[in-house]
Amino acid sequence: MSYTAPIKDMLFAMKELAGLEDTATLPGFEDANFDTAQAVLEESAKLCGEVLAPLNVDGDRNPSSWKDGNVSATPGFASAFRQFAAGGWQGVQHPVEYEGQGLPKVVAAACIEMLNASNLSFALCPMLTDGAIEALLTGGSEAQKQTYVPKLISGEWTGTMNLTEPQAGSDLAMVRTRAEPQGDGSFKLFGTKIFITWGEHDMAKNIVHLVLARTPNAPEGVKGISLFLVPKFLVNEDGSLGERNDVHCVSIEHKLGIKASPTAVLQFGDHGGALGQLIGEENRGLEYMFIMMNAARFAVGMQGVGISDRAYQKAVAYAKDRVQSRPVDGSAKQSVAIIQHPDVRRMLATMRSLTEASRALGYVAASHCDLAHRHPDDATRAKHQAIYEYLVPIVKGWSTELSIDVASLGVQVHGGMGLIEETGAAQYYRDARILPIYEGTTAIQANDLIGRKTLRDGGKVAKELLAGIAETVEALGAQQGAAFASMKTQLLQGQRALGAVVDFVVANAKGDPNAVFAGSVPYLKLAGIVLGGWQMARAQLAAAARRDEDPAFHDAKIATARFYAEHVLPQAAALEVAIVSAKGDEGVLALSEDQF
Amino acid sequence: MSYTAPIKDMLFAMKELAGLEDTATLPGFEDANFDTAQAVLEESAKLCGEVLAPLNVDGDRNPSSWKDGNVSATPGFASAFRQFAAGGWQGVQHPVEYEGQGLPKVVAAACIEMLNASNLSFALCPMLTDGAIEALLTGGSEAQKQTYVPKLISGEWTGTMNLTEPQAGSDLAMVRTRAEPQGDGSFKLFGTKIFITWGEHDMAKNIVHLVLARTPNAPEGVKGISLFLVPKFLVNEDGSLGERNDVHCVSIEHKLGIKASPTAVLQFGDHGGALGQLIGEENRGLEYMFIMMNAARFAVGMQGVGISDRAYQKAVAYAKDRVQSRPVDGSAKQSVAIIQHPDVRRMLATMRSLTEASRALGYVAASHCDLAHRHPDDATRAKHQAIYEYLVPIVKGWSTELSIDVASLGVQVHGGMGLIEETGAAQYYRDARILPIYEGTTAIQANDLIGRKTLRDGGKVAKELLAGIAETVEALGAQQGAAFASMKTQLLQGQRALGAVVDFVVANAKGDPNAVFAGSVPYLKLAGIVLGGWQMARAQLAAAARRDEDPAFHDAKIATARFYAEHVLPQAAALEVAIVSAKGDEGVLALSEDQF
CATH class of the missing domain: 1.20.1410 (I/LWEQ domain)
Incomplete structure (x- = not known):
């Protein structure tokens, strides 16, 4: 069940395909040269391989559990999250001014791939927190940024995205959650949100919910949606935690995969109203959410790459170990490791080539994003932004769709053992299935x-x-x-x-x-x-x-x-x-x- | 979670593509005309839709369980099996002389499809029993046939196939289970068999294990494998049950899918030896097993068709019910059922067309099998036998591989709800995954x-x-x-x-x-x-x-x-x-x- 980050392959893709050395000439990225990238990847690989990967099976067998509104993460997850936070990994791609590492997205992409390959359920918590950070940096006031972003980057708090409601899945026009102004600039929220990943847990002291809701008299449809910040615990002016807010987890889902990651139903305002702050301007919520969603969609694409690579590594290890049948070309009289059989070789080559292609496309997309943000020339930035935006739905949709095929081939390589849950190959097949659905289906x-x-x-x-x-x-x-x-x-x-x-x-x-x-x-x-x-x-x-x-x-x-x-x-x-x-x-x- | 057998589609494929009316001109099949086929399908559809389909989810949530060597099937399964047996359904394709119905394989194929669509885990028990019947009819002595086949056809007893051992999966040359002659014509068996479907359960009074094993001094490899009949309870000369035999279920597997069907580890001979009889001639075990396996492989292909159709029916029902988003062509101002959206339509059409194509190919193959067995002309029989044999690996491999894609699309049509186990779509995705593996992988x-x-x-x-x-x-x-x-x-x-x-x-x-x-x-x-x-x-x-x-x-x-x-x-x-x-x-x- 081990995972070894393919650092050499990653660096090859970063340097030869995604132009890492050019990225390192961009303003602000001067230190992000090949050697830095290599050092970062090696450190990340240690945490992922030694701490997170071994917990992946535990999370599947002993998922997070709900009791009386509280959610306990799988034993070991909270401690692993503290190590993740202490290493500064939440801040890899975020600005130095808010205590992030300020590294290029192409380096972050490799870290995200490793994190997801090692433990997809765990990785979702930082992924959603990244989304909350992006949304705050985009739409938040300076006070909101100062209060929330450093705590999210340090891992003291985590973040969530609250979009879906029972009647509003792909169709956000149907969002009904209400936000009532209190006259003092604050709002009270009322409504039900479903499918909230890591919407409640015990790994951090506070959870910062970003919530789509409608203010009174807002226009119908997507043009009447605003974005609100609703913390689990209210935050005092000095940044310390105050009262418990009126947002409660009423249940978590029983899912096919990513079982360790709690998928919460959150009830806002059942006891008087959940206090929230508007982010940015009223009725522009979807716009901010889309920025955060673009980042999340890219990250989900990298989840596809990560789960593909993990399934591939496991299948290769089994195929080298399992001895069965003589070679079809008569080159040996005794049974051989099944990797010697042409069809097993074909399956592994399929898994490998799809993984490498989707990784390369993801890293190349990330480098366009870096150029779009950092290049000194306006026209060059615009050009790369347009390419990045073209690539995001492809990275998200294609890498995740193919990850199901790759994980399915991984089961097939294992033969009958692949169906036995203790083997572990089936977990990737189950875990991968959500990827082409959340953060926007492939359609x-x-x-x-x-x-x-x-x-x-x-x-x-x-x-x-x-x-x-x-x-x-x-x-x-x-x-x-x-x-x-x-x-x-x-x-x-x-x-x-x-x-x-x-x-x-x-x-x-x-x-x-x-x-x-x-x-x-x-x-x-x-x-x-x-x-x-x-x-x-x-x-x-x-x-x-x-x-x-x-x-x-x-x-x-x-x-x-x-x-x-x-x-x-x-x-x-x-x-x-x-x-x-x-x-x-x-x-x-x-x-x-x-x-x- | 309902299932409605697509009788009209089935009859169309049987009549227009598989030549049902020609089959009914073959000796012994004179009564199997269109009207008979229709009546049989309608009765089968009732049992499958009303009794078996509702138990499918129960089986997934409350799998068969092992305790002290005994296996209890999911509550409700034993009673359903008695109804199945009482209706004569185990005997559909078996000879009238052993109390079967003697119907053409093309009619049986439709019944098998329904059975598997309604409840794949349940259907495996009759499927393995069919295999045991085939093997006995092929290799058994007249006494063995008289003693065992009518009880298997009546559903009083069930059958299993014991091939796999830990070191011998696809590679049966490595089978090590020993059969020691006792001097009186009987043998004692010693060894461990794994992955034995319905290898132990409480739905029938006896279980007839057909077991591959080696006699002393047998040649190495597949040419030294013999087939043995090892009943759970020894059978007295009058057909009544005698002592418990020395074959014991030491555990059952924890699987990705088909959870209601117990996958047993069987230990033969740990307490002195499991008494068995040789079937046919020594060292010809693989030959008999292949006949039974060809029948089983065809049936697994129909499992692929069945699970595809079930996933399709569920996805269509959801897509007609779930309202989300306005149509892309602007033809309505309000949200519509998602079946109106072109990509959902594409997914459903993919599921539908693959299901129909694999069904048609399966039924056509079955009709070649009927002609191969019943046509009065030797050359014609041989010709159809050759076509049937060419088609069997394709029906098995292709129908099952595509059933994974179809079940996966079924999850996708459900969006986020597809990942929630209570929805039911995920079960088909999990259940289908074994189909391209057992009874011979696609390779x-x-x-x-x-x-x-x-x-x-x-x-x-x-x-x-x-x-x-x-x-x-x-x-x-x-x-x-x-x-x-x-x-x-x-x-x-x-x-x-x-x-x-x-x-x-x-x-x-x-x-x-x-x-x-x-x-x-x-x-x-x-x-x-x-x-x-x-x-x-x-x-x-x-x-x-x-x-x-x-x-x-x-x-x-x-x-x-x-x-x-x-x-x-x-x-x-x-x-x-x-x-x-x-x-x-x-x-x-x-x-x-x-x-x-």
């Missing part, structure tokens, strides 16, 4: 990819990326050997398929919206496959250039990329067919509701 | 497809099927409209891809076995997709011919087939690329063991 990500990220600029960003892929295809042509030839052929076909689909989306969204949105998730997956394949091709080229420094490592990169080219990239053409044949609504929508 | 099925089913006849059966597909492609050309045009284009491409892969397999298996076997599972999936697509095309043509009899029903068939053509069949080309690029070992095997 929500895909709608975002079409609406805000493709149509709004008429496909401009998508086409810039397609031009970048074309350059890589050309560079592949200058290489010798079958691995590069395969990649060149398949990446070019993928690039053409993605280009055709972007054109289809832009041309038909207005006239035939049902057809275009019926292809939304296939478009997202196609974009993930091709953009991930692009990173694999770039990895192949970088590995070729540096081969002699470490032949075994770089040959593995070249071979893994080739596998991806031959087994994953060909799916691009199949997705293109599915998407473009929807024209005229007949494909997906020919069946009426009654015919289902 | 084992794929090895069988390549070795015994493709190479042995040089691809002859595969090419007969390809010729049949070509005929259907031609017939599609005579139809008007986009649905048929799409199917024609995609089925033709799929047919070419499968043809190219069969040629690749035949040409390279000897010279480059690792490359060919690295593509074994992709070949199996490709064959499933194309042969399933063929059945969807045949359904489309049949629906067109009968459209006026019931336009809504037949239009739905035509539209579902079109969806399959555009969303599923294009994957065939992607799989072809993955398979044929393995040539020269470099694709899958370029990464050495150390590089993982």
